[in-house]
Amino acid sequence: MLKKTKKHILWFKDISNKDVPLVGGKNASLGEMYSELSKKGVNIPNGFAITAEAYKYFIEFNNLEGRIRSGLKGLKKNSVQDLTKRASKIRSLISNAKMPADLELKILNAYHKFGKAEDVAVRSSATAEDLPDASFAGQQETYLNVVGRKELITSVKDCFASLFTARAISYRVEKKFNHFDVYLSVTVQKMVRSDLASSGVMFSIDTESGFEDVILINSIYGLGENIVQGKVNPDEFYVFKPTLAKNKNAILSKTLGNKNIKMIYKGDDVENVKVKPADQDKFSINDKEITQLARWAVIIEKHYDKPMDIEWAKDGKTNKLFIVQARPETVHSQKDVNVLEEYLINKKKASEDKVLCVGKAVGSKIGQGKAHVIRDVKDINKFRPGEVLVTEMTDPDWVPVMKIAGAIVTNLGGRTAHAAIVSRELGVPCIVGTGDANEKIKNYENVTVSCAEGEVGKVYSGLIDYRVKKTNLKSLKKPKTSIMLNVGEPERAFEFSFVPNDGVGLAREEFIINNYIKVHPLALLNYDKLKSKALKVQIDKLTKEYSKKTDFFVGELAEGIARIAAAFYPKDVIVRLSDFKTNEYVNLIGGTNFEPKEENPMIGWRGASRYYDPKFIEIFKLECKALQKVRQEMGLDNVKIMIPFVRTLDEAKKVIQIMSSQGLKRGKNKLEIYMMVEIPANIILAEEFAKLFDGFSIGSNDLTQLTLGLDRDSSLIAHVGNEKNEAVKKLITQAIQAAKKTKTKIGICGQAPSDFPDFAKFLSKQGIDSISLTPDSVIKTMIEMNKK
Secondary structure (H helix, E strand, O other): OOOOOOOOEEEHHHOOHHHHHHHHHHHHHHHHHHHHHHHHOOOOOOEEEEOHHHHHHHHHHOOOHHHHHHHHOOOOOOOHHHHHHHHHHHHHHHHOOOOOHHHHHHHHHHHHOOOOOOOEEEEEEEOOOOEOOEOOOOOOOEEEEEOOHHHHHHHHHHHHHHHHOHHHHHHHHHOOOOHHHOOEEEEEEEOOOHHHOEEEEEEOOOOOOOOOOEEEEEEEEEOOHHHHHOOOEOEEEEEEHHHHOOOOOOEEEEEOOEOOEEEEEEOOEEEEEEOOHHHHOOOOOOHHHHHHHHHHHHHHHHHHOOOEEEEEEEOOOOOOEEEEEEEEOOOHHHOOOOEEEEEEEOOOOOOHHHEEEEEEEEOOOEEEEEEEEOOOHHHHHHOOOOOEEEEOOOOHHHHHHHOOOOEEEEOOOOOOOHHHHHHHHHOOOEEEOOOOHHHHOOOOOEEEEEOOOOOEEEEEEOOOOEEEEEEEHHHOOOOOOEEEEEEOOHHHHHHHOOOOOOOEEEEEHHHHHHHHHOEOHHHHHOHHHOOOHHHHHHHHHHOOOOOOHHHHHHHHHHHHHHHHHHHHOOOOEEEEOOOOOHHHHOOOEOHHHOOOOOOOHHHOOOOHHHHOOOOOHHHHHHHHHHHHHHHHHOOOOOEEEEEOOOOOHHHHHHHHHHHHHOOOOOOHHHOOEEEEEOOHHHHHOHHHHOOOOOEEEEOHHHHHHHHHOOOOOOHHHHHHOOOOOHHHHHHHHHHHHHHHHHOOEEEEOOOHHHHOHHHHHHHHHHOOOEEEEOHHHHHHHHHHHHOO
């Protein structure tokens, strides 16, 4: 006899996380948030769950279990064709079955309690989904903008049927779940009309590195499905939790996406329409909304006590933000943080001329094999284990082949697209958003897919040598001398934060200017006077987010510095002011209009000499403005400032005075100012310089050049000496002694200790306070320093 007494309908207010067996992970999470987090200001659209008991009742009423078991008998789990065929037959059985009259009445009565015939979202919620070590998200179906009684019942049955999509069956087999131990609950929730506004996803952890102090928010116009499908590269925002808690401007960075289309409703269906060019060049949410979403992410993470993967939407009718789903993040939360795993590619063989295409790297691994270009999902049965999948984009139907791929490369998508999310969980190297991978990569050619070289992923022609280095950090003894890092790439800062360190001894502004700003700052300052229309077009393209060209320079520089500072907060991050030489500045966009030609730029117009020069002082003030923004507005007061190439005491005083006039006063708001020690005069007059600065950092490259009369740019005399020359070592020893005498902090940020571990031991023996190393040399140097 059929059981009708079990609960078939539960409203969100009556559901908690304890109800996963009854309503599934998605509904349990929504109920928990609606009941608990609404009190804390988090907006959750109301709704109800059609329970797993209702699903069982439906299956029993129609005598379907035996036929489903029969349909799965003899399943060939590695055959895409067999899987697809069986899944289709089972879904058809369920979708065409009759809804019991009493259950239909309960569903419709609950639906009418919304008021008038509201449009609702009908979502699947499997009873084993969203577990800490397995995300069943995307395995079952969702139906949006469902209006009317008949459409609602049809959508509910289709959700029941979606428990047996090919991808869901395959996933359960992969995770070793019994098909009949997983049941389907259905969410019926008031629609948020994000088709009229914007929507997206956010993670309370960095998706690539696992860095826990940031929130990553992705946003697009219209329905969020375009993010999952990878059809739109979203706007991307990073928000820093510690300064968010202090009510500072915690938005570390904002990256404009290519939002050329948006998905909207059209009758009972959806369609993609073009976004106006003016809107494409604007962010899809504003700073206030970014901050609001980030605050909610913190509340949700704190409530669940684990990193979370969250979906949000903005209602275009009310302009209100809503959280529509939250589940545990399933990749980095399971990672062993005590083991540092590094994929190291053979840089000599990985030359730029072998790069076939580039995109956004997902994770930090390397994979290789024969490329298999697949343009349509119907051809995935031709894919063989270990091949590199190359395609336009993926959706859940591609999962069976993604699981056996050596690597994945897609034309479209961002870091929260389906391909990125699934490849992270599977541990498969993936590059998304290449634009033209299926044109540049030839079918069945050997390729190497590298995600181990920063934010930009590269696909190389051929099988490039690489190795995997694993270090157990628990067993690594820390030397007495502080170990700091040299970090120039903001996009790798979160990743580098996991390397054992005591902060950053050198963060170069030049890398940020060269790779993010790209324009000579004087070209921005004098934009209106530029005569070249082509040059103005180049600059306009880069600065389209900003109303003023100089705001672009300040904003991008501040974002780069802030990302590095946040990665190591609250440890010291010593930022060196720009130290381009004329032959380097000239290579920036518009640089030829403003840079003089020097016979020997290495000892020419560089460092401190630029900052007070009438031709450059306004640019230096922009640098100061960026640093002031990072320290004051964003609250990253762990940033210290270092002045490079200070030739005289008078120069030092002039630069310090200008900084003070721009709000960067030594001692105010814990500001410390350091000086590079890289000119013999700095050491001869060390005790005098110590009166002006809080710390010294030895630049061994320039010190060697100027001690031995070398031109660092000349390969003809490169053999004459290196940092281990006795004259250089004697000067370094003298600098350390002077610092000790004047109680001034002293470290080294030059290349020598990274290249020569024995040199690091020499420095430690002399009593240096800190040694700043390149991240890839930290482990070997620490091991060497610990040797007796």
